[in-house]
Amino acid sequence: MESNRNTTQLITFLQEELDLSATSIAIALRHSEQDPGPLPMILWQYGLVSLEELERIFDWLET
Template identity: 30%
Template sequence: MNNYVSREMIIYLFNVLGLDESTIELGIKLSLKNNTPLPILLWSYGMLTIEELDKLYSFLFQKMD
């Protein structure tokens, strides 16, 4: 499984969704440890709502175009 975390994703989590730096760092560590995509991990631990998860994936998919 690809566990890629982009700079753009981190900036979006921090600036747009308002997550703390420490929350993002913890999410990245747990994501790597559990081999889980960061957005799913943040949602499953209650750090993101389902609406925020949807916004994040919409943002990421727009970046792919």
């Protein structure tokens, strides 16, 4: 249950702070089901966020 809430908060951050589209997030979520891994890394591996944005995501996750 906690994991779902954390994922929801992360998705909200991605949409509101990084202006990531719902389509990009959906692509990453679909790939994470097939190849489990941290969502931020999947977003970066597929070119959906830059390295700078990835750092912002990790900074946000730490707080």
